[in-house]
Amino acid sequence: MIKRLFLIFTFLALSLALLPPPLMAVGREESAAEAAKPRLDKKLGSAFKLGNPVFLRIFKDEAIVEIWMLPENSQKFKLFHSYPICAFSGGLGPKTKEGDRKAPEGFYAVGLRHLNPFSNYHLSFDLDYPNAYDRAQGYTGSLLMVHGNCLSDGCYAMTDPQIEEIYTLAKAALDNGQPFFRVHIFPFRLTASNLALYKNYPWHDFWTMLEPVYAYFEKHGHPPDVAVEKGLYKISGL
Numbered sequence: 091m092i093k094r095l096f097l098i099f100t101f102l103a104l105s106l107a108l109l110p111p112p113l114m115a116v117g118r119e120e121s122a123a124e125a126a127k128p129r130l131d132k133k134l135g136s137a138f139k140l141g142n143p144v145f146l147r148i149f150k151d152e153a154i155v156e157i158w159m160l161p162e163n164s165q166k167f168k169l170f171h172s173y174p175i176c177a178f179s180g181g182l183g184p185k186t187k188e189g190d191r192k193a194p195e196g197f198y199a200v201g202l203r204h205l206n207p208f209s210n211y212h213l214s215f216d217l218d219y220p221n222a223y224d225r226a227q228g229y230t231g232s233l234l235m236v237h238g239n240c241l242s243d244g245c246y247a248m249t250d251p252q253i254e255e256i257y258t259l260a261k262a263a264l265d266n267g268q269p270f271f272r273v274h275i276f277p278f279r280l281t282a283s284n285l286a287l288y289k290n291y292p293w294h295d296f297w298t299m300l301e302p303v304y305a306y307f308e309k310h311g312h313p314p315d316v317a318v319e320k321g322l323y324k325i326s327g328l
Contacts, residue, residue: 122258133255134170138168138170139161141263142266143263144158145312146236148274150277151182156173157169159259167311182278184196191244193242194217195275195276197223197274197300199218200272205260211245212250214245215237215257216235217273222318236253276304303323314326
């Protein structure tokens with residue numbers, strides 16, 4: 091009898107181990123979405139719908155993640171909500187090498203393959219660092235994420251309820267046909283006055299390069315396509 095029970099237990103354990111990751115992940119994603127839905131419904135109101143395209147901006151000095159959404163029949167993204175960042179490390183300036191514990195700055199794109207419902211930090215999505223610009227500079231690093239658990243070693247860490255909302259909005263947008271969503275990460279709002287305050291800072295030239303992309307969104311209400319040409323960020327078509 092004991093031997094039979096052992097064999098049954100072993101069979102069940104192996105069967106669970108062989109389940110494909112997406113099937114095992116569904117429970118956590120569904121639980122997170124269910125927990126987030128009442129909070130999101132209040133924030134969405136009549137202006138937004140779950141599944142609308144999303145766009146994220148991160149400002150280090152303010153320690154916030156802005157979630158922008160594109161309402162139906164609109165040409166401009168509108169601010170949905172600003173979430174305070176629970177923790178990030180490294181201060182102002184881009185990440186340049188593995189182990190420097192700095193959170194990245196620049197322009198990143200996140201698709202379904204970057205979402206991780208198995209994260210040790212509740213839920214997460216990878217920023218796909220290093221991007222083309224980072225690689226052109228010889229920067230190194232990996233697994234730079236936005237995640238929960240309020241613990242950072244180079245990532246942008248949120249509380250678990252916050253990441254549930256952000257993850258649910260992002261997943262719904264991607265499932266609804268948005269091929270990827272952009273994440274623009276700035277040290278601060280790149281106004282002329284703010285840049286002047288940091289004119290003697292080592293990363294001033296880098297931030298000046300980011301400014302046209304920041305200004306484009308401020309003017310037009312949607313993020314531009316950004317390319318990397320000769321190792322520099324450039325708005326495509328300009």
